[in-house]
Amino acid sequence: xxxxxxxxxGGVATVAAHKVAQNSSVFSEVMIASRTESKCVxxxxxxxxxxxxxxxxxxxxxxxxxxxxxxxSQYKPDIVMNLALPYQDLTIMEACLxxxxxxxxxxxxxxxxxxxxxYSWQWAYRERFEKAxxxxxxxxxxxxxxxxxxxxxxxxxxxxxIHYLDIVDCxxxxxxxxxxxxxxxxxxxxxITQKGLYYExxxxxxxxxxxxxxxxxxxxxxxxxxxxxHHEEIESLVINYPTIKRARFWxxxxxxxxxxxxxxxxxxxxxxxxxxxxxxxxxxxxxxVVKIVxxxxxxxxxxxxxxxxxxxxxxxxxxxxxxxxxxGEEHTYYVYNNCSHQAAxxxxxxxGVSYTTGVPAMIGAMMFLTGxxxxxxxxxxxxxxxxxxxxxxxxxxxxxxxxxxxxxEL
Ligand code: NDP
Numbered sequence: 295x296x297x298x299x300x301x302x303x304g305g306v307a308t309v310a311a312h313k314v315a316q317n318s319s320v321f322s323e324v325m326i327a328s329r330t331e332s333k334c335v336x337x338x339x340x341x342x343x344x345x346x347x348x349x350x351x352x353x354x355x356x357x358x359x360x361x362x363x364x365x366x367s368q369y370k371p372d373i374v375m376n377l378a379l380p381y382q383d384l385t386i387m388e389a390c391l392x393x394x395x396x397x398x399x400x401x402x403x404x405x406x407x408x409x410x411x412x413y414s415w416q417w418a419y420r421e422r423f424e425k426a427x428x429x430x431x432x433x434x435x436x437x438x439x440x441x442x443x444x445x446x447x448x449x450x451x452x453x454x455x456i457h458y459l460d461i462v463d464c465x466x467x468x469x470x471x472x473x474x475x476x477x478x479x480x481x482x483x484x485x486i487t488q489k490g491l492y493y494e495x496x497x498x499x500x501x502x503x504x505x506x507x508x509x510x511x512x513x514x515x516x517x518x519x520x521x522x523x524h525h526e527e528i529e530s531l532v533i534n535y536p537t538i539k540r541a542r543f544w545x546x547x548x549x550x551x552x553x554x555x556x557x558x559x560x561x562x563x564x565x566x567x568x569x570x571x572x573x574x575x576x577x578x579x580x581x582x583v584v585k586i587v588x589x590x591x592x593x594x595x596x597x598x599x600x601x602x603x604x605x606x607x608x609x610x611x612x613x614x615x616x617x618x619x620x621x622g623e624e625h626t627y628y629v630y631n632n633c634s635h636q637a638a639x640x641x642x643x644x645x646g647v648s649y650t651t652g653v654p655a656m657i658g659a660m661m662f663l664t665g666x667x668x669x670x671x672x673x674x675x676x677x678x679x680x681x682x683x684x685x686x687x688x689x690x691x692x693x694x695x696x697x698x699x700x701x702x703e704l
Pocket of ligand 1: 330377378400401433650
């Protein structure tokens with residue numbers, strides 16, 4: 295039915311590729327392109343063996359609009375799934391516009407030299423996508439992604455007005471490493487070392503990093519200390535649901551993780567500016583001064599998130615806790631998914647965090663190709679009908695559960 299191009303061959307792209315291959319009636323042609331083509335080739339081999347899917351591969355530097363335009367004009371995909379890094383969002387959107395392709399991603403744009411994310415850069419493309427009759431679907435992972443669809447589903451079926459929204463993200467898994475991040479370490483550490491931010495009564499309130507925290511109970515897991523973080527979906531949700539009085543995002547961290555993170559920051563390894571470093575020359579003729587970014591160096595020595603799966607037990611639990619009005623009365627609603635790291639690994643070779651991101655990315659592309667989510671412009675996922683997406687979550691390995699009128703603890 296549709297031709298898809300997956301850009302990136304990391305943890306999230308691997309899961310999405312497995313899911314694309316499992317849904318061959320929707321995805322009739324598949325290409326995986328990334329900076330390191332050998333990773334795409336290795337993934338294509340697995341997909342051929344496991345599902346019989348023929349996958350084309352290509353090398354592309356997605357920082358280069360020119361290279362992307364070449365690739366897109368040759369392959370002519372119906373939709374490009376950007377599962378590389380947030381740094382590449384704008385170049386890929388630009389190339390899509392130049393070649394008439396639709397676009398989907400899982401994380402909003404972030405400049406390399408500034409640990410700062412917001413939608414304005416991508417929303418600036420709205421008019422051009424609209425005029426070109428092309429659709430860009432932003433933030434279609436789990437959070438953002440499923441959490442935004444959960445909110446849309448709550449607004450459609452359970453509330454006349456949403457007043458309080460708390461997105462809660464718990465990873466109660468154990469990878470048995472002293473310190474590792476569950477997705478790209480550079481992006482992950484940049485995100486969680488930022489100041490906290492939440493929305494209340496029409497304005498944003500800033501906090502120190504990890505300043506606000508409390509234990510929250512997660513289904514099938516129990517209490518876990520949860521920290522208020524700045525997270526991107528809040529920005530679009532408070533615009534799309536203007537009755538929201540307060541919106542916050544919480545994520546769990548273990549004490550050991552936080553201690554390591556503290557050390558990483560204190561010794562300067564979370565820095566994203568360049569520092570000079572004396573490195574041996576390749577030809578062995580002494581040393582030369584090279585510039586390195588400490589956080590990128592740290593990424594090179596930390597465990598690769600893709601290798602965590604085999605020894606990862608426990609589960610994730612991510613959901614939305616919502617309070618608001620229905621028929622003039624206050625109600626609460628908690629909708630969530632729990633995902634087992636081991637089950638994710640057995641199916642795709644990746645751990646639960648990659649799984650909970652890659653599956654919704656595939657469903658978003660499926661929504662587009664089946665005509666259920668397709669309107670010209672640049673859209674956050676809550677702007678589409680949540681029902682067919684929610685139905686697919688249950689079918690594609692991320693079943694969700696609802697609790698009504700319970701104590702939300704928040
Ligand atoms: P990985 O680091 O595992 O994979 C990133 C991939 O992108 C790698 O294959 C890498 O290639 C490739 N890549 C990087 N730069 C370029 C480039 N310039 N050109 C082409 N390819 C490039 O990351 P993850 O799979 O963990 O994460 C992927 C995305 O998913 C990220 O944007 C992340 O922020 C997002 N995410 C979203 C979540 C959500 O719930 N919404 C949750 C988790 C992640 P190479 O192998 O050569 O380095």
